[in-house]
Every structure is written in structure tokens, then in C-alpha cells.
Amino acid sequence: xxxxxxxxxxxxxxxxxxxxxxxxxxxxxxxxxxxxxxxxxxxxxxxxxxxxxxxxxxxxxxxxxxxxxxxxxxxxxxxxxxxxxxxxxxxxxxxxxxxxxxxxxxxxxxxxxxxxxxxxxxxxxxxxxxxxxxxxxxxxxxxxxxxxxxxxxxxxxxxxxxxxxxxxxxxxxxxxxxxxxxxxxxxxxxxxxxxxxxxxxxxxxxxxxxxxxxxxxxxxxxxxxxxxxxxxxxxxxxxxxxxxxxxxxxxxxxxxxxxxxxxxxxxxxxxxxxxxxxxxxxxxxxxxxxxxxxxxxxxxxxxxxxxxxxxxxxxxxxxxxxxxxxxxxxxxxxxxxxxxxxxxxxxxxxxxxxxxxxxxxxxxxxxxxxxxxxxxxxxxxxxxxxxxxxxxxxxxxxxxxxxxxxx
Amino acid sequence: xxxxxxxxxxxxxxxxxxxxxxxxxxxxxxxxxxxxxxxxxxxxxxxxxxxxxxxxxxxxxxxxxxxxxxxxxxxxxxxxxxxxxxxxxxxxxxxxxxxxxxxxxxxxxxxxxxxxxxxxxxxxxxxxxxxxxxxxxxxxx
Numbered sequence: 264x265x266x267x268x269x270x271x272x273x274x275x276x277x278x279x280x281x282x283x284x285x286x287x288x289x290x291x292x293x294x295x296x297x298x299x300x301x302x303x304x305x306x307x308x309x310x311x312x313x314x315x316x317x318x319x320x321x322x323x324x325x326x327x328x329x330x331x332x333x334x335x336x337x338x339x340x341x342x343x344x345x346x347x348x349x350x351x352x353x354x355x356x357x358x359x360x361x362x363x364x365x366x367x368x369x370x371x372x373x374x375x376x377x378x379x380x381x382x383x384x385x386x387x388x389x390x391x392x393x394x395x396x397x398x399x400x401x402x403x404x405x406x407x408x409x410x411x412x413x414x415x416x417x418x419x420x421x422x423x424x425x426x427x428x429x430x431x432x433x434x435x436x437x438x439x440x441x442x443x444x445x446x447x448x449x450x451x452x453x454x455x456x457x458x459x460x461x462x463x464x465x466x467x468x469x470x471x472x473x474x475x476x477x478x479x480x481x482x483x484x485x486x487x488x489x490x491x492x493x494x495x496x497x498x499x500x501x502x503x504x505x506x507x508x509x510x511x512x513x514x515x516x517x518x519x520x521x522x523x524x525x526x527x528x529x530x531x532x533x534x535x536x537x538x539x540x541x542x543x544x545x546x547x548x549x550x551x552x553x554x555x556x557x558x559x560x561x562x563x564x565x566x567x568x569x570x571x572x573x574x575x576x577x578x579x580x581x582x583x584x585x586x587x588x589x590x591x592x593x594x595x596x597x598x599x600x601x602x603x604x605x606x607x608x609x610x611x612x613x614x615x616x617x618x619x620x621x622x623x624x625x626x627x628x629x630x631x632x633x634x635x636x637x638x639x640x641x642x643x644x645x646x647x648x649x650x651x652x653x654x655x656x657x658x659x660x661x662x663x664x665x666x667x668x669x670x
Numbered sequence: 671x672x673x674x675x676x677x678x679x680x681x682x683x684x685x686x687x688x689x690x691x692x693x694x695x696x697x698x699x700x701x702x703x704x705x706x707x708x709x710x711x712x713x714x715x716x717x718x719x720x721x722x723x724x725x726x727x728x729x730x731x732x733x734x735x736x737x738x739x740x741x742x743x744x745x746x747x748x749x750x751x752x753x754x755x756x757x758x759x760x761x762x763x764x765x766x767x768x769x770x771x772x773x774x775x776x777x778x779x780x781x782x783x784x785x786x787x788x789x790x791x792x793x794x795x796x797x798x799x800x801x802x803x804x805x806x807x808x809x810x811x
Contacts, residue, residue, distance in 0.1 A: 604733035605733075606733040606735075606792075606793065606796065607734045607735070610677070613790075622707070622708070622709075623709070637708075665677055666686070666734060667679065667682030
């Protein structure tokens with residue numbers, strides 16, 4: 264089905280209340296009414312603490328939460344529901360793997376590969392693991408457009424490689440990394456692959472069996488779900504061996520004065536009261552994505568990205584980072600304006616009620632690698648409009664003049 | 671929706687053509703101020719003679735607000751006594767918190783163009799960077 268601009272916008276109450284042109288989807292998306300409704304209805308009609316109550320209502324709450332887990336399982340094409348662990352966000356998911364897998368199964372002399380374009384969330388946990396275990400951090404470099412070449416892969420992988428932490432899509436360049444090739448090489452040396460899907464999950468279908476990644480992390484809030492819910496997918500054979508990340512309520516089998524035995528997966532890795540309402544909201548977001556369809560999302564995003572790139576490239580002082588191909592941007596257009604600091608760019612756009620991000624985008628090593636101090640990022644979603652892009656570009660055109668150039 | 675921009679000519683002019691952005695070899699005090707948020711980094715250099723700021727300059731990189739603010743600050747404090755300069759600093763910092771009167775604003779001359787920064791928490795640190803650095807120098811003198 265082809266959705267009209269109007270129909271798409273009507274799904275999102277945000278646009279009824281705010282006049283901003285929102286171009287910061289890589290930070291967080293907006294949410295459709297049905298996601299907000301799903302969360303609210305859980306609290307209104309099914310609210311009880313899942314897994315505890317031995318009463319009908321408690322079981323309904325449990326069922327709603329577990330149904331959301333099944334929906335995520337199907338969304339990722341995972342083999343088992345217990346391979347889906349609910350967390351707060353991608354950051355927590357990645358920390359869970361780092362603490363419970365990295366700290367336990369890595370040792371001195373092992374090597375951890377991380378790409379240079381990782382978000383700090385998929386770098387700092389591995390720096391910690393390296394420090395604690397004595398493993399060595401090895402960087403997988405990329406070219407100026409974000410491409411990771413065969414030579415760079417050859418250089419990074421050794422027989423000591425035990426873990427590869429890599430992002431599916433860069434939150435700065437928008438490029439997609441060669442995950443199939445990374446997984447093939449990693450598995451050849453019996454290393455596990457941790458995929459950060461935070462930036463890809465809203466833009467393309469992900470099949471964990473096809474990709475054959477060992478772990479995958481994402482946040483609900485970047486894919487139109489609520490804030491405060493994230494997912495860690497892990498292959499059952501790894502999750503089963505991992506000690507608990509957090510300890511406390513609802514992750515035990517029995518507890519004595521001196522010790523405890525732990526509940527089976529997935530509850531062993533979900534200590535404390537879960538965010539059931541947000542899980543139900545995430546489920547609604549997944550249904551929404553399926554209703555619109557990946558093809559519609561992809562083609563619309565590409566159309567808008569190409570439309571924006573064309574106009575931005577016509578302004579000589581603007582330089583877009585990453586690929587020349589709009590298809591390889593996942594809606595992310597990070598750019599610099601000659602002679603104008605990115606924070607000034609963002610403030611000037613803000614004065615015209617256009618929301619973009621500016622700075623180092625939690626990817627300082629990438630900026631150092633590209634030798635760019637910082638940049639401004641506009642990130643699109645399929646429900647943006649061409650009129651919004653036009654207004655954004657109209658504000659970019661006089662930007663240098665506003666900063667006193669050319670007088 | 672209201673447009674609250676503060677990027678007018680006074681600010682952009684101080685950013686592109688700062689009068690006080692140069693080295694000062696015989697400075698008595700040199701202090702670095704850093705705002706990791708924007709990556710603003712300035713070095714403030716001050717020469718004090720008989721309790722008076724005889725000469726001062728700054729070097730560094732950063733956003734237009736941090737650079738222009740430092741330049742306007744030096745316009746205002748060069749030639750002033752240490753006490754007067756500290757009073758100006760206090761005035762400016764209060765302006766950024768939205769706590770100054772109209773007559774106080776006049777004292778700040780061109781630097782008062784930054785008063786709308788008080789509506790933008792993310793940019794406050796850029797605007798106050800030079801002033802905080804000066805305050806630190808003068809208070810520790």
C-alpha cells in the first residue's frame with residue numbers, strides 16, 4: 264500500500280502539537296498514536312507486576328509482556344523466544360554482553376575488534392573489558408566515506424580475535440557495514456560478533472539467523488517505540504553460559520542465606536520489575552512497521568535523502584560526510600559548513616524551528632579519524648516531507664551570510 | 671513561533687574579525703578554558719599593572735558565541751581595574767541567568783547582545799567560557 268504524506272503524518276500526534284521540522288531521528292524517532300495507546304492501555308487495563316501475581320490479572324500482564332517478546336522474536340527471525348532479553352536500551356544491552364560475556368570469556372592475549380565508527384556505547388564497554396581481562400582492543404579502520412575495505416579486514420583479524428563489536432549502520436555516516444563478511448571472518452577464527460543495530464533497526468529488516476550474528480542490540484525509541492525499552496538478542500548457546508548481569512528479584516529459582524540458583528532464560532538476565540508497558544509499546548511499533556512495509560519505508564527514505572542531498576550539494580560551502588550514494592545513508596546526512604561551527608549551524612536552524620543535532624555524535628574516535636572536529640547531522644524518517652526538506656535547505660542557503668561572510 | 675536568534679551583526683563581526691585574538695608575549699597570567707560540549711578551547715592572556723588590566727588577548731578555536739563573547743569581554747575590561755572587571759564578569763554571568771535589570775544591561779555594552787543565550791541552556795557554556803576564565807584569573811591573582 265502506498266501511504267500519502269497526509270496519512271503518514273496523521274499517525275503521529277507530535278505533529279499536531281509542534282511546528283518544528285524534526286530532523287533528529289537518529290537520536291530518537293517520533294511515536295505513532297497506536298504505540299502511545301498500547302502503553303497506556305496496558306496500564307489502564309492489564310497493569311500488574313508480571314511473573315509475580317498468582318491471580319488472573321497478573322497472568323494477563325505476564326502474557327502481554329511475553330507476547331511482546333514473541334513479536335520481537337519474529338521481528339528478528341530469531342529461533343527461540345528466550346533469545347530475546349528486554350533491557351532499557353541498546354547501551355544496556357551492549358553493557359550486558361560486555362559484563363556477562365566479555366568479562367567472563369575473554370582473557371589476556373585475546374583481541375577484541377571494534378570499528379572506528381562505533382558509537383561510544385559500543386566502544387566504552389569493550390575498553391572496560393580490555394582493561395579488566397587484559398585483552399587487546401584492535402580498531403577496524405574505514406575510508407573517508409565509511410567503507411571498510413578487504414585490506415582493513417585482513418589487517419584487523421588475527422588468530423587471537425575473540426570478539427568483534429561493530430555497528431550495522433554508522434550513526435554519523437549512515438553507511439552500512441559489511442556484516443556478512445565480518446561474521447564469516449569472525450566465525451573462521453571462532454570469535455563472536457556483537458552487532459549494534461541501534462541505527463539500522465528502523466530502516467531495514469534484520470534476520471539474525473541469516474546474519475548469523477552472536478549478539479544484537481537495539482533501542483525501542485529509535486524505531487517509534489517507547490523510551491526505556493531495548494533488546495538484546497543472543498544465541499541461546501551463549502546466553503545459557505552467561506552469569507547474571509544484575510541480581511535481585513524475578514531472576515532466581517531459589518535463594519538461601521548464602522547463595523542462590525538462577526531462573527532459566529530469559530528471566531535470568533532480566534532482574535527486577537520489567538518495563539512491560541514499554542515492551543507492549545514496542546510490539547505496537549513493530550506491527551506499525553509491518554503495516555507500512557519495509558519497501559515503503561526504504562523507498563520513501565531514499566527518495567527524501569536523495570532530494571535533500573541534491574539540494575545540499577548545490578551549496579558549495581556544504582560538505583556531506585560519507586557516501587555519495589543516498590542509498591547508503593539510512594536517512595543520515597551529517598555535514599559541515601565552511602567557516603561555521605556546527606553548534607552555530609544548529610542554533611541558527613533552531614531559530615527557524617528546525618531540530619538537528621550538532622557535535623561529535625558520541626563518536627569521537629571517528630571524528631578524530633576523519634580529522635573533522637565536529638559536524639551537524641540532519642536525520643530523516645519516512646514521515647518527513649519534501650516541504651520540510653525545502654524549508655531546511657532554505658535555511659542552509661543564507662547561513663554563511665547570516666554569520667557575516669560575503670559582506 | 672517566535673524567532674529568538676542572537677546571530678546578528680555585532681556577534682558575527684566579533685567572531686569573524688576579533689580585535690583581541692592575538693598572542694600576548696609579556697602576559698602575567700595565561701589560563702586555558704575548555705568547553706567539551708562544543709569543543710570550544712580558548713587561552714586567555716592577561717597583563718595586570720598596578721591593579722589594572724593593562725592588556726589582554728585570547729587565542730583558540732570554537733563556535734561563534736564563545737569567540738565573540740571573549741572578544742566583547744576584552745573590549746569591555748581592558749583598561750579597567752581588577753574590581754571593575756570582576757563586577758562586569760558578575761554582571762555578565764547574571765545576565766546569562768536572566769537576572770539583570772535594563773540599566774545593568776547597558777553597562778555590558780555590546781556583550782548584552784548575548785542575553786538571549788539564557789533561553790538556550792546548550793549554549794550557555796559557550797557564552798560564559800571567556801568570562802569564567804577571566805574570573806578565575808582575577809580571583810586567584
